[in-house]
Amino acid sequence: MLLSIFQGLFKTKTKQTTSELAQKAKAGDEEVLSDLLFAFTPFMKKTASFICKRPIDEHDEEFSVAINGFHEAVMAFDSTENASLQTFAHLIIKRRMVDYIRKETARKEKVFLIQSSNEEAHASEQQYLFDKQSIHTYTEEQQTVARREELIRYRELLAVYNLTFEELTKAAPKHADARKTAFHTAQIIAETEEFYNSLLKTKQLPLKEIEAIVEVSRKTLERHRKYIIAVVLLLNSDFVYIKEYVKGEII
Incomplete structure:
Protein backbone atom coordinates (compact mmCIF):
# COMPACT_ATOMS: atom_id res chain seq x y z
CA MET A 1 0.00 0.00 0.00
CA LEU A 2 2.75 2.45 0.95
CA LEU A 3 4.53 1.88 -2.35
CA SER A 4 1.35 2.67 -4.26
CA ILE A 5 0.97 5.88 -2.25
CA PHE A 6 4.41 7.07 -3.21
CA GLN A 7 3.92 6.08 -6.82
CA GLY A 8 0.58 7.83 -6.93
CA LEU A 9 1.66 11.01 -5.15
CA PHE A 10 5.20 11.56 -6.27
CA LYS A 11 5.43 9.84 -9.63
CA THR A 12 2.15 10.16 -11.50
CA LYS A 13 0.87 12.82 -9.05
CA THR A 14 -2.66 12.73 -10.43
CA LYS A 15 -5.48 14.44 -8.58
CA GLN A 16 -7.71 11.43 -9.12
CA THR A 17 -5.33 9.09 -7.30
CA THR A 18 -4.93 11.46 -4.36
CA SER A 19 -8.68 12.06 -4.23
CA GLU A 20 -9.44 8.33 -4.23
CA LEU A 21 -6.98 7.71 -1.41
CA ALA A 22 -8.46 10.56 0.60
CA GLN A 23 -11.96 9.17 0.15
CA LYS A 24 -10.81 5.73 1.33
CA ALA A 25 -9.20 7.25 4.41
CA LYS A 26 -12.29 9.33 5.05
CA ALA A 27 -14.41 6.19 4.81
CA GLY A 28 -12.44 4.59 7.65
CA ASP A 29 -9.47 2.85 6.00
CA GLU A 30 -6.87 3.36 8.73
CA GLU A 31 -4.04 1.91 6.63
CA VAL A 32 -4.61 4.38 3.82
CA LEU A 33 -4.89 7.24 6.32
CA SER A 34 -1.62 6.22 7.97
CA ASP A 35 0.12 5.99 4.60
CA LEU A 36 -1.23 9.37 3.53
CA LEU A 37 0.04 10.97 6.72
CA PHE A 38 3.46 9.42 6.16
CA ALA A 39 3.62 10.30 2.46
CA PHE A 40 2.59 13.92 3.07
CA THR A 41 4.99 14.43 6.00
CA PRO A 42 7.43 16.54 3.91
CA PHE A 43 4.51 18.66 2.72
CA MET A 44 3.28 19.19 6.29
CA LYS A 45 6.76 20.19 7.49
CA LYS A 46 7.18 22.55 4.56
CA THR A 47 3.78 24.16 5.15
CA ALA A 48 4.42 24.56 8.89
CA SER A 49 7.90 26.00 8.23
CA PHE A 50 6.49 28.39 5.65
CA ILE A 51 3.88 29.72 8.08
CA CYS A 52 6.21 29.87 11.11
CA LYS A 53 9.11 31.25 9.03
CA ARG A 54 11.55 28.79 10.63
CA PRO A 55 12.47 25.10 10.22
CA ILE A 56 9.95 22.69 11.76
CA ASP A 57 10.65 19.03 12.53
CA GLU A 58 8.90 16.14 14.28
CA HIS A 59 9.93 17.40 17.73
CA ASP A 60 8.11 20.71 17.39
CA GLU A 61 4.58 21.18 18.67
CA GLU A 62 3.84 23.03 15.44
CA PHE A 63 4.40 19.78 13.54
CA SER A 64 1.69 18.09 15.64
CA VAL A 65 -0.63 20.97 14.79
CA ALA A 66 0.18 20.49 11.10
CA ILE A 67 -0.55 16.74 11.32
CA ASN A 68 -3.89 17.41 13.01
CA GLY A 69 -4.68 20.00 10.34
CA PHE A 70 -3.87 17.54 7.55
CA HIS A 71 -5.97 14.84 9.22
CA GLU A 72 -8.84 17.32 9.47
CA ALA A 73 -8.42 18.17 5.79
CA VAL A 74 -8.57 14.49 4.78
CA MET A 75 -11.71 13.94 6.85
CA ALA A 76 -13.39 17.02 5.35
CA PHE A 77 -12.10 16.62 1.79
CA ASP A 78 -14.71 16.36 -0.95
CA SER A 79 -13.39 15.96 -4.48
CA THR A 80 -16.59 17.49 -5.85
CA GLU A 81 -16.17 20.65 -3.78
CA ASN A 82 -12.42 21.11 -3.20
CA ALA A 83 -9.73 21.78 -5.79
CA SER A 84 -7.19 19.20 -4.58
CA LEU A 85 -6.25 17.56 -1.31
CA GLN A 86 -2.90 19.37 -1.13
CA THR A 87 -4.34 22.82 -1.83
CA PHE A 88 -7.23 22.22 0.59
CA ALA A 89 -4.86 20.87 3.26
CA HIS A 90 -2.60 23.92 2.96
CA LEU A 91 -5.51 26.22 3.80
CA ILE A 92 -6.65 24.09 6.75
CA ILE A 93 -3.13 23.66 8.16
CA LYS A 94 -2.48 27.38 7.89
CA ARG A 95 -5.63 28.23 9.82
CA ARG A 96 -4.88 25.71 12.57
CA MET A 97 -1.31 27.02 12.82
CA VAL A 98 -2.55 30.60 13.12
CA ASP A 99 -5.02 29.52 15.83
CA TYR A 100 -2.22 27.73 17.69
CA ILE A 101 0.15 30.70 17.48
CA ARG A 102 -2.53 33.05 18.78
CA LYS A 103 -3.36 30.78 21.71
CA GLU A 104 0.31 30.33 22.60
CA THR A 105 0.95 34.04 22.37
CA ALA A 106 -1.99 34.83 24.63
CA ARG A 107 -0.88 32.18 27.12
CA LYS A 108 2.65 33.61 27.31
CA GLU A 109 1.32 37.17 27.38
CA LYS A 110 3.35 38.16 24.35
CA VAL A 111 0.56 40.10 22.74
CA PHE A 112 2.91 42.21 20.65
CA LEU A 113 3.84 39.19 18.50
CA ILE A 114 0.35 39.04 17.01
CA GLN A 115 -0.75 42.64 17.48
CA SER A 116 -1.14 43.17 13.76
CA SER A 117 -3.20 39.98 13.45
CA ASN A 118 -5.46 41.07 16.30
CA GLU A 119 -5.89 44.51 14.78
CA GLU A 120 -6.77 42.93 11.46
CA ALA A 121 -9.28 40.58 13.11
CA HIS A 122 -10.78 43.51 15.05
CA ALA A 123 -11.01 45.60 11.90
CA SER A 124 -12.68 42.71 10.06
Whole structure:
Protein backbone atom coordinates (compact mmCIF):
# COMPACT_ATOMS: atom_id res chain seq x y z
CA MET A 1 0.00 0.00 0.00
CA LEU A 2 2.75 2.45 0.95
CA LEU A 3 4.53 1.88 -2.35
CA SER A 4 1.35 2.67 -4.26
CA ILE A 5 0.97 5.88 -2.25
CA PHE A 6 4.41 7.07 -3.21
CA GLN A 7 3.92 6.08 -6.82
CA GLY A 8 0.58 7.83 -6.93
CA LEU A 9 1.66 11.01 -5.15
CA PHE A 10 5.20 11.56 -6.27
CA LYS A 11 5.43 9.84 -9.63
CA THR A 12 2.15 10.16 -11.50
CA LYS A 13 0.87 12.82 -9.05
CA THR A 14 -2.66 12.73 -10.43
CA LYS A 15 -5.48 14.44 -8.58
CA GLN A 16 -7.71 11.43 -9.12
CA THR A 17 -5.33 9.09 -7.30
CA THR A 18 -4.93 11.46 -4.36
CA SER A 19 -8.68 12.06 -4.23
CA GLU A 20 -9.44 8.33 -4.23
CA LEU A 21 -6.98 7.71 -1.41
CA ALA A 22 -8.46 10.56 0.60
CA GLN A 23 -11.96 9.17 0.15
CA LYS A 24 -10.81 5.73 1.33
CA ALA A 25 -9.20 7.25 4.41
CA LYS A 26 -12.29 9.33 5.05
CA ALA A 27 -14.41 6.19 4.81
CA GLY A 28 -12.44 4.59 7.65
CA ASP A 29 -9.47 2.85 6.00
CA GLU A 30 -6.87 3.36 8.73
CA GLU A 31 -4.04 1.91 6.63
CA VAL A 32 -4.61 4.38 3.82
CA LEU A 33 -4.89 7.24 6.32
CA SER A 34 -1.62 6.22 7.97
CA ASP A 35 0.12 5.99 4.60
CA LEU A 36 -1.23 9.37 3.53
CA LEU A 37 0.04 10.97 6.72
CA PHE A 38 3.46 9.42 6.16
CA ALA A 39 3.62 10.30 2.46
CA PHE A 40 2.59 13.92 3.07
CA THR A 41 4.99 14.43 6.00
CA PRO A 42 7.43 16.54 3.91
CA PHE A 43 4.51 18.66 2.72
CA MET A 44 3.28 19.19 6.29
CA LYS A 45 6.76 20.19 7.49
CA LYS A 46 7.18 22.55 4.56
CA THR A 47 3.78 24.16 5.15
CA ALA A 48 4.42 24.56 8.89
CA SER A 49 7.90 26.00 8.23
CA PHE A 50 6.49 28.39 5.65
CA ILE A 51 3.88 29.72 8.08
CA CYS A 52 6.21 29.87 11.11
CA LYS A 53 9.11 31.25 9.03
CA ARG A 54 11.55 28.79 10.63
CA PRO A 55 12.47 25.10 10.22
CA ILE A 56 9.95 22.69 11.76
CA ASP A 57 10.65 19.03 12.53
CA GLU A 58 8.90 16.14 14.28
CA HIS A 59 9.93 17.40 17.73
CA ASP A 60 8.11 20.71 17.39
CA GLU A 61 4.58 21.18 18.67
CA GLU A 62 3.84 23.03 15.44
CA PHE A 63 4.40 19.78 13.54
CA SER A 64 1.69 18.09 15.64
CA VAL A 65 -0.63 20.97 14.79
CA ALA A 66 0.18 20.49 11.10
CA ILE A 67 -0.55 16.74 11.32
CA ASN A 68 -3.89 17.41 13.01
CA GLY A 69 -4.68 20.00 10.34
CA PHE A 70 -3.87 17.54 7.55
CA HIS A 71 -5.97 14.84 9.22
CA GLU A 72 -8.84 17.32 9.47
CA ALA A 73 -8.42 18.17 5.79
CA VAL A 74 -8.57 14.49 4.78
CA MET A 75 -11.71 13.94 6.85
CA ALA A 76 -13.39 17.02 5.35
CA PHE A 77 -12.10 16.62 1.79
CA ASP A 78 -14.71 16.36 -0.95
CA SER A 79 -13.39 15.96 -4.48
CA THR A 80 -16.59 17.49 -5.85
CA GLU A 81 -16.17 20.65 -3.78
CA ASN A 82 -12.42 21.11 -3.20
CA ALA A 83 -9.73 21.78 -5.79
CA SER A 84 -7.19 19.20 -4.58
CA LEU A 85 -6.25 17.56 -1.31
CA GLN A 86 -2.90 19.37 -1.13
CA THR A 87 -4.34 22.82 -1.83
CA PHE A 88 -7.23 22.22 0.59
CA ALA A 89 -4.86 20.87 3.26
CA HIS A 90 -2.60 23.92 2.96
CA LEU A 91 -5.51 26.22 3.80
CA ILE A 92 -6.65 24.09 6.75
CA ILE A 93 -3.13 23.66 8.16
CA LYS A 94 -2.48 27.38 7.89
CA ARG A 95 -5.63 28.23 9.82
CA ARG A 96 -4.88 25.71 12.57
CA MET A 97 -1.31 27.02 12.82
CA VAL A 98 -2.55 30.60 13.12
CA ASP A 99 -5.02 29.52 15.83
CA TYR A 100 -2.22 27.73 17.69
CA ILE A 101 0.15 30.70 17.48
CA ARG A 102 -2.53 33.05 18.78
CA LYS A 103 -3.36 30.78 21.71
CA GLU A 104 0.31 30.33 22.60
CA THR A 105 0.95 34.04 22.37
CA ALA A 106 -1.99 34.83 24.63
CA ARG A 107 -0.88 32.18 27.12
CA LYS A 108 2.65 33.61 27.31
CA GLU A 109 1.32 37.17 27.38
CA LYS A 110 3.35 38.16 24.35
CA VAL A 111 0.56 40.10 22.74
CA PHE A 112 2.91 42.21 20.65
CA LEU A 113 3.84 39.19 18.50
CA ILE A 114 0.35 39.04 17.01
CA GLN A 115 -0.75 42.64 17.48
CA SER A 116 -1.14 43.17 13.76
CA SER A 117 -3.20 39.98 13.45
CA ASN A 118 -5.46 41.07 16.30
CA GLU A 119 -5.89 44.51 14.78
CA GLU A 120 -6.77 42.93 11.46
CA ALA A 121 -9.28 40.58 13.11
CA HIS A 122 -10.78 43.51 15.05
CA ALA A 123 -11.01 45.60 11.90
CA SER A 124 -12.68 42.71 10.06
CA GLU A 125 -15.20 42.32 12.90
CA GLN A 126 -15.98 46.04 12.90
CA GLN A 127 -16.33 45.99 9.12
CA TYR A 128 -18.70 43.02 9.37
CA LEU A 129 -20.85 44.75 11.99
CA PHE A 130 -20.93 47.91 9.90
CA ASP A 131 -21.82 45.95 6.76
CA LYS A 132 -24.54 44.00 8.59
CA GLN A 133 -26.09 47.17 9.97
CA SER A 134 -25.84 48.87 6.60
CA ILE A 135 -27.56 46.02 4.79
CA HIS A 136 -30.47 46.19 7.22
CA THR A 137 -30.83 49.96 7.04
CA TYR A 138 -30.29 50.55 3.33
CA THR A 139 -33.33 50.97 1.16
CA GLU A 140 -33.49 48.92 -2.03
CA GLU A 141 -32.52 52.00 -4.01
CA GLN A 142 -29.51 52.70 -1.79
CA GLN A 143 -28.33 49.11 -2.13
CA THR A 144 -28.50 49.42 -5.90
CA VAL A 145 -26.40 52.58 -5.76
CA ALA A 146 -23.91 50.88 -3.43
CA ARG A 147 -23.55 47.90 -5.76
CA ARG A 148 -23.00 50.20 -8.71
CA GLU A 149 -20.33 52.14 -6.82
CA GLU A 150 -18.57 48.92 -5.84
CA LEU A 151 -18.49 47.77 -9.45
CA ILE A 152 -16.99 51.10 -10.51
CA ARG A 153 -14.32 50.88 -7.78
CA TYR A 154 -13.58 47.25 -8.66
CA ARG A 155 -13.24 48.15 -12.34
CA GLU A 156 -10.80 50.93 -11.41
CA LEU A 157 -8.80 48.56 -9.19
CA LEU A 158 -8.57 45.97 -11.97
CA ALA A 159 -7.38 48.65 -14.39
CA VAL A 160 -4.29 49.15 -12.22
CA TYR A 161 -3.40 45.56 -13.10
CA ASN A 162 -4.33 46.05 -16.78
CA LEU A 163 -7.46 43.92 -16.37
CA THR A 164 -11.03 44.54 -17.50
CA PHE A 165 -14.36 42.84 -16.84
CA GLU A 166 -14.47 41.87 -20.50
CA GLU A 167 -11.09 40.13 -20.27
CA LEU A 168 -12.08 38.31 -17.09
CA THR A 169 -15.21 36.96 -18.74
CA LYS A 170 -12.99 35.35 -21.38
CA ALA A 171 -10.19 34.35 -18.99
CA ALA A 172 -12.37 32.67 -16.34
CA PRO A 173 -11.83 28.87 -16.24
CA LYS A 174 -14.62 27.13 -18.09
CA HIS A 175 -14.64 23.87 -16.13
CA ALA A 176 -15.83 23.74 -12.53
CA ASP A 177 -12.73 21.88 -11.25
CA ALA A 178 -10.37 24.35 -12.89
CA ARG A 179 -12.37 27.26 -11.50
CA LYS A 180 -12.24 25.83 -7.96
CA THR A 181 -8.50 25.23 -8.25
CA ALA A 182 -7.89 28.80 -9.44
CA PHE A 183 -10.18 30.26 -6.77
CA HIS A 184 -8.58 28.33 -3.92
CA THR A 185 -5.12 29.26 -5.20
CA ALA A 186 -6.23 32.90 -5.14
CA GLN A 187 -7.47 32.41 -1.58
CA ILE A 188 -4.04 31.14 -0.50
CA ILE A 189 -2.39 34.19 -2.09
CA ALA A 190 -4.87 36.56 -0.45
CA GLU A 191 -4.25 34.99 2.98
CA THR A 192 -0.44 34.87 2.63
CA GLU A 193 1.15 38.23 3.38
CA GLU A 194 4.31 37.59 1.36
CA PHE A 195 2.41 36.55 -1.76
CA TYR A 196 -0.11 39.37 -1.49
CA ASN A 197 2.52 42.06 -0.91
CA SER A 198 4.51 40.75 -3.87
CA LEU A 199 1.41 41.07 -6.06
CA LEU A 200 0.78 44.62 -4.86
CA LYS A 201 4.40 45.61 -5.48
CA THR A 202 5.09 43.95 -8.83
CA LYS A 203 1.54 43.64 -10.21
CA GLN A 204 2.51 40.05 -11.04
CA LEU A 205 1.93 36.69 -9.36
CA PRO A 206 4.98 35.18 -7.60
CA LEU A 207 4.55 32.01 -9.67
CA LYS A 208 7.66 30.16 -8.48
CA GLU A 209 6.75 30.53 -4.81
CA ILE A 210 3.07 29.70 -5.39
CA GLU A 211 3.90 26.62 -7.45
CA ALA A 212 5.92 25.23 -4.51
CA ILE A 213 2.86 25.42 -2.24
CA VAL A 214 -0.14 24.45 -4.35
CA GLU A 215 -0.75 21.36 -6.43
CA VAL A 216 -0.97 23.36 -9.65
CA SER A 217 1.47 23.46 -12.57
CA ARG A 218 3.20 26.66 -13.70
CA LYS A 219 1.40 26.38 -17.04
CA THR A 220 -2.01 26.26 -15.36
CA LEU A 221 -1.13 29.18 -13.07
CA GLU A 222 -0.09 31.27 -16.07
CA ARG A 223 -3.21 30.33 -18.01
CA HIS A 224 -5.47 31.43 -15.15
CA ARG A 225 -3.29 34.37 -14.07
CA LYS A 226 -5.85 37.10 -14.81
CA TYR A 227 -8.67 35.29 -13.02
CA ILE A 228 -6.51 34.53 -9.97
CA ILE A 229 -5.36 38.16 -9.64
CA ALA A 230 -8.94 39.41 -9.91
CA VAL A 231 -10.12 37.02 -7.17
CA VAL A 232 -7.21 37.95 -4.87
CA LEU A 233 -8.04 41.65 -5.21
CA LEU A 234 -11.71 40.95 -4.52
CA LEU A 235 -11.06 38.78 -1.44
CA ASN A 236 -8.87 41.45 0.16
CA SER A 237 -11.24 44.28 -0.67
CA ASP A 238 -14.21 45.81 1.15
CA PHE A 239 -16.59 45.09 -1.73
CA VAL A 240 -19.36 43.59 0.38
CA TYR A 241 -21.97 43.15 -2.34
CA ILE A 242 -19.64 41.69 -4.96
CA LYS A 243 -18.27 39.20 -2.40
CA GLU A 244 -21.80 37.87 -1.93
CA TYR A 245 -21.51 36.27 -5.37
CA VAL A 246 -18.45 34.20 -4.42
CA LYS A 247 -18.97 33.42 -0.71
CA GLY A 248 -19.93 29.83 -1.58
CA GLU A 249 -16.48 29.28 -3.12
CA ILE A 250 -14.51 30.33 -0.04
CA ILE A 251 -13.08 27.51 2.09
